[in-house]
Amino acid sequence: MEQLKENIHTFTEDKPLDEKEMGELLSIAGEMLEKNILPCTACRYCVSHCPKGLNIPELLELYNEDSFTGGGFIAPMAxxxxxxxxxxxxxxxxxSCEAVCPQQIKISQAMGDFAKKMEK
Ligand code: SF4
Ligand code: SF4
Incomplete structure (x- = not known):
C-alpha cells in the first residue's frame, strides 16, 4: 500500500521533463542498456520464492555494480x-523467482554469470 501511495504521489503533478532532463535520462538509459544493467526495483517479490533463501535484490545490485564498473572491487569485497x-x-x-518478477529479469542467468565472474 505504501508503495502504491508513493507511485500515485509521483504522478499527481503533470510536469514533463524539459529537453535537457530528457536528454540526460536517455543517455543514462542508453549507458545502462549498453552495460547490461538489470532493472531490479528491489520490490523483493522474488525473495520468498527462492528455495535457497538468496537475497536476490542485494545480489543483483552487486551484479549491476560489477557490470557498471567493468569489474571493480566493491562487488567481490561485499x-x-x-x-x-x-x-x-x-x-x-x-x-521460481523469475515466475514472480514483474521486471521479467533472467535471475538464474544473472546468478550464473555473476558466479562465473567472481571465480576469476
Ligand atoms: S533460480 Fe531464483 S529461486 Fe531458484 S535458486 Fe536461483 S535465485 Fe533462487
Ligand atoms: S522480483 Fe524482480 S524486480 Fe523485484 S526484487 Fe526480485 S528481481 Fe528485483
Missing amino acids: LMAVPEEKQPSACIGCR
Whole structure:
C-alpha cells in the first residue's frame, strides 16, 4: 500500500521533463542498456520464492555494480561478507523467482554469470 501511495504521489503533478532532463535520462538509459544493467526495483517479490533463501535484490545490485564498473572491487569485497550458501553460486537455476518478477529479469542467468565472474 505504501508503495502504491508513493507511485500515485509521483504522478499527481503533470510536469514533463524539459529537453535537457530528457536528454540526460536517455543517455543514462542508453549507458545502462549498453552495460547490461538489470532493472531490479528491489520490490523483493522474488525473495520468498527462492528455495535457497538468496537475497536476490542485494545480489543483483552487486551484479549491476560489477557490470557498471567493468569489474571493480566493491562487488567481490561485499560478497566476502555473504555466507557460501547465500552466494550467487548457490543458485540452483529453478527459476521460481523469475515466475514472480514483474521486471521479467533472467535471475538464474544473472546468478550464473555473476558466479562465473567472481571465480576469476
Ligand atoms: S533460480 Fe536461483 S535465485 Fe531464483 S529461486 Fe531458484 S535458486 Fe533462487
Ligand atoms: S522480483 Fe524482480 S524486480 Fe523485484 S526484487 Fe526480485 S528481481 Fe528485483
